Amino acid sequence: MSYIIGVVLFALGICVSVALHEAGHMVTAKAFGMKVRRYFVGFGPTVFSWRRGETEYGLKWIPLGGFCDIAGMTALDEVTPDEAPRAMWRFKTWKRTVVMSAGSITHFILGFVVLYLMAVTMGLPNLAGPTTTEPVLASTSCARSATTKEQAQDPTCPPGAARPAQAAGLRAGDKIVAIGGKPIATWDEMLATVQATSGPTEFDVQRGDQRLSLVVDVPKVQRWSSSGVKEVGMIGASPQLPAATTQYGPVAAVGATFSFTGTMFSETAQRLVEFPERIPAVVTAIFGGERDPNTPVSVVGASRIGGEAVERGIWVLFFFLLASLNFFIGVFNLLPLLPLDGGHIAVVWYERVRDWIRARRGKVAGGPVDYTRLSGITMVLVLIGGAVTLLTVTADIVNPIRLQ
Known part of the structure; x- marks a missing residue:
């Protein structure tokens, strides 16, 4: 029973993180005066919704993510005449950048908060692993x-x-x-x-x-x-091994959490670099090979590990995994690839740099990027992302990573 509770709690934590990711887009968009049409948690058929002001809020049946519908995110989006002046693509580059990066920033804030609460309660784990420094x-x-x-x-x-x-x-x-x-x-x-x-x-x-x-x-x-x-x-x-965790006071925990967060960002970046070369090991695991604990995991795999952590009473691992996942999603989402937020940010800044160069040459601004020209690349990346997701989910079902 404790295992099932752990799985549900971890999955719920991920859902809340993604919902807050979209809330980050919504709050910043509204703050700059952009029109937010809809904010929903989940996908699929609508369970219920309500309208407040110009925005419809609601919950859908499949609690795997959510979305924030901002009018005119690109120049290709259809907008009504009353929405046109507030279309997102008309706003300044820095404002659009803030809105599109707000989701990832929300993940970073969530991860930091989780780590800080760990630091003042159960302690931060020793990422270097147990080492002996003195002959005690x-x-x-x-x-x-x-x-x-x-x-x-x-x-x-x-x-x-x-x-x-x-x-x-x-x-x-x-x-x-x-x-x-x-x-x-x-x-x-x-x-x-x-x-x-x-x-x-x-x-x-x-x-x-x-x-x-x-x-x-x-x-x-x-x-x-x-x-x-x-x-x-x-x-x-x-x-005598060092303690697995180090606990801090409320003030000291701030600096310790910042330092720990920096280490986690570094490790996250390293894992992203190694990500492609670890995919063959996932395929091998699906067909009966030994599962390398360093191979990528899906939400299913992360939830199963979270469940095992709760089953064994290792709450430090449970919350550490939750913070790690938030950092990973935040960094991954900023990669300059469409349809990720980082891809949209890259396009926005391409327009800004291009228009700056044109202005230096005495030319008028080039206008919004035609996203139809990027649709082929976007589709390829979507297919690759879908394939990787399918592989990791399959591996996490047939040959999951387990706690030793």
Whole structure:
């Protein structure tokens, strides 16, 4: 049941995001005096609608998006005589740019708000993943041989297994300062030093305000690694990993959220660049291949992951995915490709630059771009977008990405 609730909540979050995207277009268009004919949430048959002023508002049966109908978005749009003076294409370039980019800006604001609320409540996740910077023990265990990958990944200690760290008096929270007189700064240094050691060895330990010297009898064991089985020293200890999230106060969270948002924008841009080369892996997954967790997902796939996150109680992941999706949609929508908003913005600025050049040459303005000449390119891009959507939805149904 919690899984279904998670899926529904995530899908609802996406629907609200898209509805607010269109609301961003509507609010800015009205603010500049453009005529907004209709604002609807969803597609398909109308459930209900009402008119307030000159705009019809309503809800449609299929809650997958929405639309904002602004009179005269392009010069090809039909407008009535009373709408003509307020047609969108007649307004200044910067005003049209603001209106068309308002949808993406709304996504960015939503993503930022979600991240800020996470920062002051559950904390922001560590995008770099768990890393160890100091040789601090989280726990002690046993030192045992493991000659296969499966054995190495199994944390179970067999009965009677030696526990060198515990036997020497090492505890959780102890910081290893030196081993055999050699200073230790990181867990990796400690691991390498222990693996090259055997027999009674002096460990200098910082325990709170105390500085201790403990002798650990380091045994040699057979351990599997990607390069083969090797005989190494082992004391049976696990590192203390940094917290998965970092929580902030209301003021500090503002700067932390801005910094985190910048990182997410960078990663979003990188994913967009890698997007085309990951499509073949989606096709492979559809026909039974292993699903690469880095392949693109559709709204269906994102909702399923959101459902799994709720099922496991990982709300940090749920809201992080929701914020990530908002950033991705916002950036993607600004790509200079029709029929995306970014494509319309590109056309608007092409007209502006073209007319500026013509004015320098003593010529009159060239007039609005003829969108019929771009219809072929637009149709190709629509077909490609539809095909990619179909592939990702299919992969998310037959071979979805799952939480490990």
